[in-house]
Amino acid sequence: MSRRLAVYLTWLVGAALVALVTTSLEIRVGDAIAIQFDGDPTAASFVEKLAGIAFWTVVTFVASAAPVRLTDGVHVAVSTAPVMAAALLGGPTAAGWVAVFGTTDLRELRGRVVWYGVLANHAALILPAILGGWAILVLKGTGDSPPQELAATLFGTLIYFLLNLVFVSLIVLFRARRPIREFLTRAETSGIWANLLTLAPLGWLMARMYELPGAGWWTALLFGLPLATTRVAYQRFVEMREMFTQTIGALAEAVDKRDPFTSKHSQRVRSISVDIGRQMRVSAGELEALEWGGLLHDVGKIGVPDSVLLKQGKLTREERITMNAHPVLGAQIIGPVDRLAPELPVIRHHHEWYNGSGYPDRLMGDEIPRLARILHVADAFEAMTADRPYRKALSVDQALAELRKFAGVQFDPEIVDAFVKTTWAEDAHEPGRPDLRSIPLLGQHGTRAARPIDGPAPGSPAADPV
Ligand SMILES: [Fe+2]
Numbered sequence: 001m002s003r004r005l006a007v008y009l010t011w012l013v014g015a016a017l018v019a020l021v022t023t024s025l026e027i028r029v030g031d032a033i034a035i036q037f038d039g040d041p042t043a044a045s046f047v048e049k050l051a052g053i054a055f056w057t058v059v060t061f062v063a064s065a066a067p068v069r070l071t072d073g074v075h076v077a078v079s080t081a082p083v084m085a086a087a088l089l090g091g092p093t094a095a096g097w098v099a100v101f102g103t104t105d106l107r108e109l110r111g112r113v114v115w116y117g118v119l120a121n122h123a124a125l126i127l128p129a130i131l132g133g134w135a136i137l138v139l140k141g142t143g144d145s146p147p148q149e150l151a152a153t154l155f156g157t158l159i160y161f162l163l164n165l166v167f168v169s170l171i172v173l174f175r176a177r178r179p180i181r182e183f184l185t186r187a188e189t190s191g192i193w194a195n196l197l198t199l200a201p202l203g204w205l206m207a208r209m210y211e212l213p214g215a216g217w218w219t220a221l222l223f224g225l226p227l228a229t230t231r232v233a234y235q236r237f238v239e240m241r242e243m244f245t246q247t248i249g250a251l252a253e254a255v256d257k258r259d260p261f262t263s264k265h266s267q268r269v270r271s272i273s274v275d276i277g278r279q280m281r282v283s284a285g286e287l288e289a290l291e292w293g294g295l296l297h298d299v300g301k302i303g304v305p306d307s308v309l310l311k312q313g314k315l316t317r318e319e320r321i322t323m324n325a326h327p328v329l330g331a332q333i334i335g336p337v338d339r340l341a342p343e344l345p346v347i348r349h350h351h352e353w354y355n356g357s358g359y360p361d362r363l364m365g366d367e368i369p370r371l372a373r374i375l376h377v378a379d380a381f382e383a384m385t386a387d388r389p390y391r392k393a394l395s396v397d398q399a400l401a402e403l404r405k406f407a408g409v410q411f412d413p414e415i416v417d418a419f420v421k422t423t424w425a426e427d428a429h430e431p432g433r434p435d436l437r438s439i440p441l442l443g444q445h446g447t448r449a450a451r452p453i454d455g456p457a458p459g460s461p462a463a464d465p466v
Pocket residue numbers: 297298326350351465466
């Protein structure tokens with residue numbers, strides 16, 4: 001555990017403890033949460049309130065028991081609804097105590113989570129539960145107006161949800177050194193936003209039923225079914241996305257497998273591209289495009305015959321034309337998949353050169369989509385540092401020197417700069433950014449049209465991957 005993470009977790013757990021004790025001493029538990037069993041319905045005794053808190057703790061526990069796993073080891077459960085119901089009925093003190101025990105999940109009971117992880121998970125829910133409960137208490141007024149109470153529940157749930165997200169994101173951030181922005185805008189997280197609007201009214205309804213004269217506390221249990229359905233919806237959402245990623249991975253693997261020398265090439269290109277993207281602080285959507293684009297960039301090689309793809313010697317003019325068609329072919333293959341539209345430019349332009357002598361469209365400089373320029377550097381570095389039948393792999397130092405040498409010619413110098421800062425170039429000798437030759441980009445616009453499209457670019461370095 002890093003020092004930063006340790007300091008943060010100590011603060012989080014300490015703050016949750018102080019908030020729980022202070023709230024318990026200062027704000028009394030609301031009568032509405034009590035389960036009446038001593039025959040006097042007008043007064044709520046301490047034991048009756050305790051029974052009410054225990055009831056909501058059990059409901060929350062059941063809802064938390066099987067959380068849905070998102071990426072980065074973050075879990076979500078549908079326990080938001082019962083915690084908010086407890087907050088509405090018993091106020092922030094009740095919500096805090098329900099969050100203490102109710103949010104335990106099965107992985108914790110089976111000892112699969114380290115002790116400080118258990119503390120952090122609970123603290124990251126106790127503080128939001130108390131503050132969400134406090135917001136509901138302040139906003140709901142006397143409780144006579146259901147619309148006002150519902151609005152208060154929505155707002156309280158929003159606070160509960162947002163604070164939990166921030167606390168958990170900070171844990172992820174300190175653990176994996178990722179930017180928070182990336183986590184907050186993830187596709188899964190936006191799925192949670194939609195569910196928030198389902199869970200808050202559900203929590204309110206559960207509390208209303210619980211209080212209803214003549215109905216009894218057990219009626220709140222009827223909501224178990226919609227809660228279970230919501231959980232299944234979460235699960236499906238995550239599974240679908242996972243399946244999509246795995247299918248793309250399998251497709252990339254199929255391409256790589258055709259050539260024994262390029263196995264795992266696409267996976268590695270994906271990792272390098274994503275790391276460069278992170279270094280350049282591209283948006284979460286662009287990171288995803290790099291991830292899937294990295295995996296699929298050479299999918300067009302499916303259409304390149306073995307006699308060309310696996311040829312050991314120099315390619316003839318015709319063979320090179322066939323080979324160089326793979327970016328266009330790849331874009332055509334992926335074209336019908338709507339969900340992969342952002343990846344199309346990455347696939348089509350991953351062999352464009354910064355000076356305009358690449359293919360297929362001879363774009364130059366900023367005309368080349370930025371993500372394709374990133375992928376080009378990643379692809380080149382991976383190709384250089386992997387063994388090929390006709391040459392041994394270059395060392396990281398040598399590959400880096402090539403990238404520097406051809407920055408401004410083949411590669412975007414800014415992207416090479418970003419690459420140097422990733423862990424892939426961590427221990428390498430860094431030759432530094434050379435004095436860049438001024439590239440007469442405008443002049444080249446005129447000359448490139450005259451050049452044959454299939455010829456190798458002038459001064460092709462070892463870095464030119466196919
Ligand atoms: Fe390629």
